[in-house]
Amino acid sequence: VEASIPEPLREAWRKYSAHEFTNKDEFERELVRHIETTLARSLYNCDDLAAYSGTALAFRDRLIIEWNRTQQRQTFTDQKRVYYLSLEFLMGRALDNAMLNVGMKDAAREGLQDLGFRIEDVIGQEHDAALGNGGLGRLAACFLDSLATLNYPAWGYGLRYRYGIFKQEIVNGYQMEVPDYWLDNNPWEFPRHDITVDIQFYGHVKKKQDENGKLVASWVEGEVVQAVAYDVPIPGYGTKTTNNLRLWSSKASSGEFDFQKFNAGDYESAVADQQTAETISAVLYPNDNLERGKELRLKQQYFWCAASLYDIVRRFKKTKRAWSEFPDQVAIQLNDTHPTLAIVEMQRILIDIEGLEWDEAWTIVTKTFGYTNHTVLPEALEKWSVPLMQNLLPRHLQIIYDINLYFLQSVEKQFPNNREILSRVSIIEESHPKMVRMAYIAIIGSHKVNGVAELHSDLLKSTLFKDFVDIYGVDRFTNVTNGVTPRRWLHQANPALSSLIAEKLGGHEFLTDLTLLDKLEAFVDDKDFRRQWAHIKSDNKLRLAKLIKDTTGYKVNPESLFDIQVKRIHEYKRQQLNIFGVIHRYLKIKGMSAEERKKVVPRVSVFGGKAAPGYWMAKTIIHLINKVAAVVNNDSDVGDLLKVIFIEDYNVSKAEIICPASDISEHISTAGTEGSGTSNMKFVLNGGLIIGTCDGANIEITREIGDQNIFLFGNLAEDVEDLRHRHFYGDFQLDPALEKVFKAIKDNMFGDAGDFSALTASIEEHGDYYLVSDDFHSYVTTHEMVDEAFLNKEEWLAKSITSVARMGFFSTDRVINEYADSIWNVEPLAVKD
Ligand code: 9GP
Numbered sequence: 128v129e130a131s132i133p134e135p136l137r138e139a140w141r142k143y144s145a146h147e148f149t150n151k152d153e154f155e156r157e158l159v160r161h162i163e164t165t166l167a168r169s170l171y172n173c174d175d176l177a178a179y180s181g182t183a184l185a186f187r188d189r190l191i192i193e194w195n196r197t198q199q200r201q202t203f204t205d206q207k208r209v210y211y212l213s214l215e216f217l218m219g220r221a222l223d224n225a226m227l228n229v230g231m232k233d234a235a236r237e238g239l240q241d242l243g244f245r246i247e248d249v250i251g252q253e254h255d256a257a258l259g260n261g262g263l264g265r266l267a268a269c270f271l272d273s274l275a276t277l278n279y280p281a282w283g284y285g286l287r288y289r290y291g292i293f294k295q296e297i298v299n300g301y302q303m304e305v306p307d308y309w310l311d312n313n314p315w316e317f318p319r320h321d322i323t324v325d326i327q328f329y330g331h332v333k334k335k336q337d338e339n340g341k342l343v344a345s346w347v348e349g350e351v352v353q354a355v356a357y358d359v360p361i362p363g364y365g366t367k368t369t370n371n372l373r374l375w376s377s378k379a380s381s382g383e384f385d386f387q388k389f390n391a392g393d394y395e396s397a398v399a400d401q402q403t404a405e406t407i408s409a410v411l412y413p414n415d416n417l418e419r420g421k422e423l424r425l426k427q428q429y430f431w432c433a434a435s436l437y438d439i440v441r442r443f444k445k446t447k448r449a450w451s452e453f454p455d456q457v458a459i460q461l462n463d464t465h466p467t468l469a470i471v472e473m474q475r476i477l478i479d480i481e482g483l484e485w486d487e488a489w490t491i492v493t494k495t496f497g498y499t500n501h502t503v504l505p506e507a508l509e510k511w512s513v514p515l516m517q518n519l520l521p522r523h524l525q526i527i528y529d530i531n532l533y534f535l536q537s538v539e540k541q542f543p544n545n546r547e548i549l550s551r552v553s554i555i556e557e558s559h560p561k562m563v564r565m566a567y568i569a570i571i572g573s574h575k576v577n578g579v580a581e582l583h584s585d586l587l588k589s590t591l592f593k594d595f596v597d598i599y600g601v602d603r604f605t606n607v608t609n610g611v612t613p614r615r616w617l618h619q620a621n622p623a624l625s626s627l628i629a630e631k632l633g634g635h636e637f638l639t640d641l642t643l644l645d646k647l648e649a650f651v652d653d654k655d656f657r658r659q660w661a662h663i664k665s666d667n668k669l670r671l672a673k674l675i676k677d678t679t680g681y682k683v684n685p686e687s688l689f690d691i692q693v694k695r696i697h698e699y700k701r702q703q704l705n706i707f708g709v710i711h712r713y714l715k716i717k718g719m720s721a722e723e724r725k726k727v728v729p730r731v732s733v734f735g736g737k738a739a740p741g742y743w744m745a746k747t748i749i750h751l752i753n754k755v756a757a758v759v760n761n762d763s764d765v766g767d768l769l770k771v772i773f774i775e776d777y778n779v780s781k782a783e784i785i786c787p788a789s790d791i792s793e794h795i796s797t798a799g800t801e802g803s804g805t806s807n808m809k810f811v812l813n814g815g816l817i818i819g820t821c822d823g824a825n826i827e828i829t830r831e832i833g834d835q836n837i838f839l840f841g842n843l844a845e846d847v848e849d850l851r852h853r854h855f856y857g858d859f860q861l862d863p864a865l866e867k868v869f870k871a872i873k874d875n876m877f878g879d880a881g882d883f884s885a886l887t888a889s890i891e892e893h894g895d896y897y898l899v900s901d902d903f904h905s906y907v908t909t910h911e912m913v914d915e916a917f918l919n920k921e922e923w924l925a926k927s928i929t930s931v932a933r934m935g936f937f938s939t940d941r942v943i944n945e946y947a948d949s950i951w952n953v954e955p956l957a958v959k960d
Contacts, residue, residue, distance in 0.1 A: 147189040151234040155241060157185035176312075178244045179222070179252035182235060183314040186225045190360040191317070193229075193369040200956060201280040205446060207455060207953045209274070209281040209946075210439055212469060213267040213462035214431065215411070216285045216372060217259030218359075219615070219779025221315045223250045224272075227619055228362040254309050255778045257291035258374075260415040260737075261695040262805050263501050265779065266579075266939075267462055269805075272612040273939040275363030275370040276639060278955040279947060284435035286427060287316070287357045287374035288411040295737045295776040300753035300878075304413075304740050315359055316374070322356035324434040325380050328426065332522045337482065344479050346522040352404045353380035354434035364614045365639060367958050375434045377407035414739045415695040416507045422519065425511055429520060432469040440476060450483060454494035458951035461498045461573070464509045464565040470496055470572035471523045474530070479522070485529070497950045498569040498576045499607075501802045503586050504699065513561040527563060531555060534571050538598055552594045570595050570603075575950045577605045580803035580824040582844060607946055608827055609803040610939040613641050616809045620783035623663045624814065628931075631656065642935030647928060657924045664790075664814055664927075671788035674781070675733070675772050681760055684767045687729035688917050691810070692793035693777050693785055696738040696745040699800040703886060704899050704906060705734070705793055706752050709771055710868045710877075711907055713759050716768055724768060728914040731770045735777035735785065747886050749773065754877040782809070789815035790923075791838070791913055795906070797897045798822045799844030808937040814927040816916075818909060820902070828937070832930040838916075840909040841902040850901055854894045861891055862903040 132140055148154045162168050162181040173181075201208065226232035236246040259265060267283065274281040293304040330349025337343050359372040379401040406423065407430050443456055461467060470492060477488035501507075516524045531554040542548050554571070556562040570576050570592060578584030584606030588596050596604055618625040618638055629635045631650055637643040650656040668685040675683055692705050709732050716727060734752050738745030756771035774781060786792075792810040794801070794817055801823035810817055811828060818838040819825040829837050842850060853859070861869070869887050873880045890899050917923055947953050 145188070145192050147192050148185065148231075151238045151241075154185060154231065154234050155238040157188065158182055158238060158242065161185055175244065175248045176252045178239065178242070179249045180312065180314060182239065182249055183222050183253070186222060186229070186231075186235075187314055187360070189229060189231075190225060190362050190369050193362065193367050194358075194360040194371065196367065197369045197958075198371070200958070204280075204956055205456075206280055206956060207951075208457060209279060209951050209953050210435065210457065210459045211267065211270060211274075211281065211283045211462065212432065212435060212459060212466035213264070213283060213285055214428070214465040215259030215264030215462075216256075216267045216271070216283060216374075217261070217264030217779060218256040218268045218372075219265075219783070220250065220253040220255055221359075222253050223619055224615060225362055227614060228272075228276075228364040230365065253780075254312070255291075255780050256309060256313070256315070257307060257778055258285065258288055258411060260292055260411070260413065262803070263463060266501075266609055266805060268779075269610070269612040269615070269939040270943060271361045271370065271372060272364070272614055273610075273943040275361045275368050276366060276612075276614070277940060277943055277947075278363065278366055278368045278958050279370075279943065279953060280956050281370055281953075283361070283370075283372040284431065284438075285372065285374050286408050286411075286431050287376040288408055289376075289405075290410045292411055292737065292778075293413055293740070297749070297753060297773060297775045300750050300757070302738055302746050302749050316357045317359075319356040319358055322438070323378075324354045324375075324437045325351045326354055326377075326430050326433050327351055328429070328519055330521065332525060341482075343482070344522060344525065346475075346479070351380045352407060352430065353378045354430060356434075356438070368956070373435070373438065375408065375431055377404055377430060379404035413737070414741075416502055416504050416697060416699075419741075420510070420512055420515065422515060425515060425519060428465055429468050429472075429523075432466050433472050435466075436469055436472050436476065450477065450481065450487075450491060453491050457495055458953055459496050460946070460951070461496060461569055463499065463501050463507075464569050467498075467509070467565040467569045467572075468520075468523065470568055471526050471530070474526055474572075475522060478526075485533075489530075489533075492572055493574050496569075496573040497946075498573040500566070500569075500576065500578055500587055500592075503583065503591055503802070504800065505591075508591070509565040510556065510562040511565065513555065513563060516563055524563075527554060527568065530568065530571060541598060548594055548597075552598065566591075567595075570599075574603070575605055576603060577607045577950065578802065579607065579609045580827060581606050581608060582799070582821075582826050583802045583823060586799060586844070605949060607942055607949075608824060608936075609805050609808070610937045610942040611805055611808045611812065612939045613638050613812065615783070616786065617812055620809075621663075621667065621787040621813050623666060624660075624787065627656075627659055627663060639940065640935075641938035641940065644932050644935050647932035651925050651928050651932075657921070657928070660814065660928060661920070661924055664788075667784075667787040667813075668790075671733075671784055674784050675731075675774070678775060679772055681756075681770060681772060683731045683770045683772065684729060687731045687767060687770070688914070689731050689733065689788055689790045690793065690913075691733040691735075691785060691789040691791070691815075692795070693733070693735035693774070693782065694804075694806055696736045696748055697742075698744055698748075698889075698897050699796050701795050701797060701897055701899065702734060702736070702748050702752070703897075704795055704902065705732070706748065706755060706771075707865060707868045707899065707903065708907055708910060709759070709769070710755060710871060711864055712910075713755070713762075713765065713769055714867060714871060716765055717762075727768045728917055729767050729769070730914075731772060733772045733774060733785070735774035735781065737777065744885065744889065747883060751872075751877065751883050751886065754882075758877055782806070786810055786815070787813040789813070790917065791816050791818055793817070794819035794823070794825055795841070795902075796820060796822045797847065797902075798842055799847050800897075808934070811930050812934050812937065814931050816913075816923070816926055816930065818913060824937075828934075831936050832933045836926045836930045836933075838909050838913055840905040842898060847898065850898055851894070851896065854896075859895060859900070862900045864907060865890075865900050865903045 158181045161184040168177045291307045296303045328350045354375040357374045361370040477483040554567045578587045672685045786809045794807040804823040820841040
């Protein structure tokens with residue numbers, strides 16, 4: 128690798144090369160220096176925000192020194208690298224994570240204290256980096272943490288949205304969406320104005336002869352937008368490896384800003400061009416499991432794929448290897464179908480620009496890509512209309528047609544005279560307008576396709592992708608069950624529990640080998656240990672009670688059973704089932720005598736989550752939860768026996784407070800609909816029990832922790848189809864207890880019943896697609912079992928400890944090693960101190 132500084136001058140360079148601070152005093156010096164010079168503040172005007180910025184800058188320096196070394200190391204060893212393409216990275220806050228991962232949180236705490244600040248207040252100043260909707264984006268963030276911790280040479284590629292997921296405000300019980308200005312005061316990114324890529328859109332395709340007389344296609348004219356790189360350092364835990372997350376931002380390309388217009392005084396249209404270019408990376412689409420064919424979204428996808436591939440190819444070409452070695456050097460993972468165009472773009476680069484033959488190029492492409500599917504919900508399997516694609520990406524559409532042609536020819540050979548299979552697996556859906564099925568390109572263009580939990584992967588093979596299993600054989604399809612990073616979701620979110628475990632196990636090694644948690648089982652019967660365990664849970668509940676008081680004004684009794692459901696609001700996740708269950712409980716309490724009420728286990732039902740702005744039914748569910756809260760929480764008959772809380776603007780930093788505070792949490796999707804779920808893992812890892820359906824990763828959680836430690840209920844995935852079919856033909860009986868709940872709603876107990884009629888009608892009149900009524904009875908009776916179990920404090924504690932001890936499987940470290948072995952074929956890079 129060529130160095131820009133010649134050898135004789137490197138001595139001076141080495142002498143003055145930056146060094147990271149290594150103790151409290153050095154940290155303080157860096158902090159004060161940044162506050163006084165970078166931020167131009169002083170001890171006369173330094174508030175918590177300035178202390179945060181100074182601390183973040185000091186830690187950023189540390190990270191970037193390691194980042195530089197890591198990148199050099201990766202370049203010199205020249206091993207195979209992994210590139211994770213994800214339209215979402217839900218990172219949350221970075222400072223606390225950086226402090227813990229580099230092992231300097233205690234030094235920072237003391238240093239800040241010396242200078243007059245409390246570390247918690249300083250950390251609390253940071254705005255979440257919320258470049259994601261929910262589970263899919265958070266999983267990508269956990270993956271980055273594990274990739275760095277395990278020393279894999281890996282980069283993430285995403286978009287630098289100016290606005291991340293909207294901020295949610297609850298006004299009169301309704302969700303309102305407010306823009307999230309997360310980039311104000313964000314010290315964690317490095318703009319790379321020298322790393323830019325021109326991205327083309329529209330235009331048309333010309334065929335021309337190359338110097339050897341071969342006919343090649345070239346994509347000409349159209350519009351050009353510039354992609355500018357912003358780098359975010361990703362520190363591993365307990366290692367020097369600091370990887371890179373590269374986010375692309377859009378800008379008018381230099382040729383695009385029309386100086387002629389500008390000079391002629393037409394400022395407005397010159398600036399308008401600029402703004403049009405910038406809209407590409409302006410906003411994250413706030414849809415979770417729900418797509419709409421908006422041109423801007425397709426533009427985002429191509430912009431990001433093309434910029435990332437250009438970067439990856441540029442890096443590969445520096446090694447001067449033959450193209451055939453590309454898959455030995457590069458693995459690219461597609462996070463859902465969003466980056467599928469990267470497959471087409473790679474083929475275009477190889478045949479149109481690099482001059483490879485089709486077959487040779489296609490072999491390279493399929494060996495390079497892997498595709499992860501995260502959902503069976505049909506609306507999330509993206510399709511783009513052919514006319515839209517034709518207009519925006521004319522050359523790509525031609526390549527897609529060619530991929531389809533060759534693919535269908537081979538299927539035809541394999542299944543002669545079977546027109547049905549050809550039309551079912553064709554990339555082009557023969558609808559009006561015709562549609563391009565992106566998931567099919569992702570399958571055809573990858574060497575491995577995986578789902579994210581066993582049930583989910585099995586369902587993919589037996590339903591959505593069945594034909595492809597018949598075509599390619601079952602080995603192309605695999606499962607990699609999700610996990611979470613224990614650094615953020617145990618050590619950072621629950622420091623007291625992490626310390627207690629470390630004390631018992633003789634160190635924090637479990638944070639990098641989560642299976643070591645199994646040693647905790649030896650202490651299940653240790654009275655003193657149980658007491659400490661219970662004490663930590665109480666403190667965490669107090670911390671949540673304070674958040675509830677500060678954000679909603681409601682005071683909750685921390686002795687109550689905390690029952691929590693936090694995730695995106697969606698009919699399939701069934702927050703409606705939960706709130707109907709709450710109403711059922713409320714009605715029961717209202718009907719009790721004073722004596723009977725004494726036996727009730729007090730509960731706090733906590734909800735949190737955002738609804739996609741256009742998802743009206745989900746918004747109706749939020750509205751109902753808030754209306755029920757207003758009635759129940761102010762009913763003196765009920766008092767502390769039941770409180771209903773909706774936590775506004777649920778995000779990663781709130782989840783860090785919420786997850787450690789649950790007694791029970793709810794993962795109650797209609798069986799067969801949730802890909803995996805990952806908050807189920809976070810809650811159990813923090814000593815909460817769960818109530819759930821046999822869906823997603825709940826099934827594997829049950830297998831690991833034992834069915835005596837989980838509350839399962841409801842119909843099974845294999846029964847769902849049949850039940851829906853029966854409903855469709857009128858075989859439907861509303862559950863009697865649910866009927867009483869609906870009557871209360873219709874009697875305007877929670878405000879105008881008209882506001883909720885669509886919700887009740889979707890169950891009573893329109894087929895109850897999500898089987899709320901079918902599962903209601905087992906849901907409420909299982910909750911009675913939860914109450915019963917909670918009364919036995921010692922048993923409950925034993926369940927909690929045993930479950931945590933058996934959660935070793937659900938670390939993203941295990942997940943990443945599985946991807947590395949079975950899909951990417953990459954090795955970690957040895958890092959010396
Ligand atoms: O809905 C799934 C969720 O179950 C899963 O845990 C997560 C991560 O794999 O991905 C979600 N899928 C999406 O958000 C869109 O496919």
